[in-house]
Amino acid sequence: MESIWTKTCRMPAFPSLTSGIEVDVAVVGGGMAGILTAYLLRDSGLSVAVFEKDEIGKGATAFTTAKITSQHGLIYAKLIKDLGREKARQYAAAQQKAISYYRNIIQQEHISCHLEEAASYLYSTTDAEQLKREEESAVALGLPASFTRRTELPFPVAGAVRFDHQAQFHPLKFLRAVASQLTVYEHAEVIRIHGHKIDICSGGELHTVRAGHIVIATHYPFVNVPGFYFLRQHQELSYLLALDSAAALSGMYYCCDPGGYTFRSFGRFTIFGGLGHRSGKLHPGDGYRRLWHHARRMYPRAAVAAHWSNEDAMPHDRIPFIGPFSIWTPHLYVATGFRKWGMTGAMTAALALSDRILGRNTDHFDIYIPQRLSLCSAMGPFLADAGRTAVHLLLQKPFVPYGKKRCVEKGFGPTCTHLGCTLSYNPADHTWDCPCHGSRFTENGKLLSGPARRSLKDI
Ligand SMILES: Cc1cc2nc3c(=O)[nH]c(=O)nc-3n(C[C@H](O)[C@H](O)[C@H](O)COP(=O)(O)OP(=O)(O)OC[C@H]3O[C@@H](n4cnc5c(N)ncnc54)[C@H](O)[C@@H]3O)c2cc1C
Ligand code: FES
Numbered sequence: 001m002e003s004i005w006t007k008t009c010r011m012p013a014f015p016s017l018t019s020g021i022e023v024d025v026a027v028v029g030g031g032m033a034g035i036l037t038a039y040l041l042r043d044s045g046l047s048v049a050v051f052e053k054d055e056i057g058k059g060a061t062a063f064t065t066a067k068i069t070s071q072h073g074l075i076y077a078k079l080i081k082d083l084g085r086e087k088a089r090q091y092a093a094a095q096q097k098a099i100s101y102y103r104n105i106i107q108q109e110h111i112s113c114h115l116e117e118a119a120s121y122l123y124s125t126t127d128a129e130q131l132k133r134e135e136e137s138a139v140a141l142g143l144p145a146s147f148t149r150r151t152e153l154p155f156p157v158a159g160a161v162r163f164d165h166q167a168q169f170h171p172l173k174f175l176r177a178v179a180s181q182l183t184v185y186e187h188a189e190v191i192r193i194h195g196h197k198i199d200i201c202s203g204g205e206l207h208t209v210r211a212g213h214i215v216i217a218t219h220y221p222f223v224n225v226p227g228f229y230f231l232r233q234h235q236e237l238s239y240l241l242a243l244d245s246a247a248a249l250s251g252m253y254y255c256c257d258p259g260g261y262t263f264r265s266f267g268r269f270t271i272f273g274g275l276g277h278r279s280g281k282l283h284p285g286d287g288y289r290r291l292w293h294h295a296r297r298m299y300p301r302a303a304v305a306a307h308w309s310n311e312d313a314m315p316h317d318r319i320p321f322i323g324p325f326s327i328w329t330p331h332l333y334v335a336t337g338f339r340k341w342g343m344t345g346a347m348t349a350a351l352a353l354s355d356r357i358l359g360r361n362t363d364h365f366d367i368y369i370p371q372r373l374s375l376c377s378a379m380g381p382f383l384a385d386a387g388r389t390a391v392h393l394l395l396q397k398p399f400v401p402y403g404k405k406r407c408v409e410k411g412f413g414p415t416c417t418h419l420g421c422t423l424s425y426n427p428a429d430h431t432w433d434c435p436c437h438g439s440r441f442t443e444n445g446k447l448l449s450g451p452a453r454r455s456l457k458d459i
Contacts, residue, residue: 001063003310005171009173017203021210024046031057036346051189064342071120072095072339078318079319088137093141102174131160238311239307240291245268246270249264318339320336321336322348324370326371416436417452425443
């Protein structure tokens with residue numbers, strides 16, 4: 001699968017690991033969260049190394065829409081209601097700070113990555129009232145928000161919340177420039193963490209790395225216990241098209257209606273996406289065709305230059321998990337659950353985790369602490385998720401390799417190598433997707449993304 005970013009940026013190669021080493025900080029995962037965390041620690045006097053199982057920037061970061069914004073859908077009114085104004089302010093302040101950190105790094109390092117200032121719009125075609133509430137909440141938290149009914153979209157909207165001074169960029173050109181200053185090992189898969197020791201498989205050999213601090217920035221944590229992140233978030237998949245010859249937009253747009261769309265421009269391309277659904281939910285047809293059907297009505301002269309999909313982890317209480325991995329592992333940290341807002345999320349994680357590792361005050365990141373108790377906001381989704389997982393585990397049918405067509409018709413597939421849920425076939429990407437925690441496999445069974453760590457055996 002190629003996104004407009006992978007098509008327009010060649011990434012450098014980094015060495016693999018050839019022997020055991022000792023570092024102060026080991027960062028597991030070479031996506032935006034891992035690379036930024038290592039970058040913010042590089043001048044601290046600590047030795048830092050990134051270990052990437054494949055190649056850097058090939059995970060979720062390669063398939064993002066790359067809007068850099070503190071506007072994360074309908075969130076601020078809900079955060080104030082669930083957690084109070086102080087915690088909601090912490091969320092907003094950290095995301096705004098992340099935007100200025102991107103600007104500063106790009107300026108200081110002279111990175112050419114198509115950074116552009118742009119307004120971000122959250123729109124609805126049906127309900128202006130919820131947007132007015134969101135705008136009032138955002139303003140109350142000090143965010144640069146205003147309500148408007150004017151957009152550049154090729155259809156009328158009921159209203160939109162506009163955030164000024166947000167940004168967009170090319171994520172891989174940025175990542176490439178930042179990573180080139182770091183110690184990175186590619187094709188170095190972390191297979192076990194025990195205490196301060198990390199077992200890494202690289203070039204077919206097993207090496208042990210010793211680290212004072214270990215950051216798990218693998219998008220979805222591959223360590224199940226302790227932490228239990230697989231009980232606290234699920235994954236959602238969306239589809240994207242890069243359209244050539246569609247009208248260019250100066251703003252970035254995101255719809256808060258169910259089944260709504262996302263838009264932004266990149267050079268002569270308009271990135272248009274949507275049709276988000278829980279990963280592994282059975283699909284009525286091909287997501288790209290359905291998206292293209294809508295795109296053609298809006299932009300009759302457009303052509304598709306690239307198409308891709310991406311998934312992200314969605315925490316039950318809508319807040320990323322950034323901080324200690326568990327109460328039993330004080331030297332182990334996690335950054336996950338970015339809810340499709342992992343550009344500012346990754347920068348927030350890098351700021352919070354680097355401060356924590358360097359022993360600085362992190363009270364202003366309290367809202368992100370993974371050990372938080374969010375009973376009110378998380379209990380409903382937690383029970384629904386647990387129920388769904390139980391159904392997919394209990395209603396397992398023996399998988400007979402009939403071929404994908406029969407499996408799709410009958411609604412069952414092979415068994416996921418993570419915790420054993422039954423996979424479903426995604427005809428858009430020709431993948432097997434897990435409805436429980438979102439692992440994805442090619443149709444031949446090769447692992448594409450976790451939390452599963454092994455490919456399928458029974459295909
Ligand atoms: C459709 C869609 C659109 C989005 N658009 C936006 C947007 O406009 N703005 C925004 O802010 N966010 C957006 N996001 C979210 C954003 O793309 C992600 O949250 C972000 O890229 C996650 O970065 P990451 O570093 O956590 O993960 P990744 O980029 O996936 O990096 C994790 C890395 O860890 C490696 N890894 C995994 N396991 C191991 C192991 N055992 N050992 C070593 N390495 C390992 C992987 O190979 C991978 O390279 C979007 C998400 C989706 C789904
Ligand atoms: S991803 Fe957890 S069971 Fe499949």
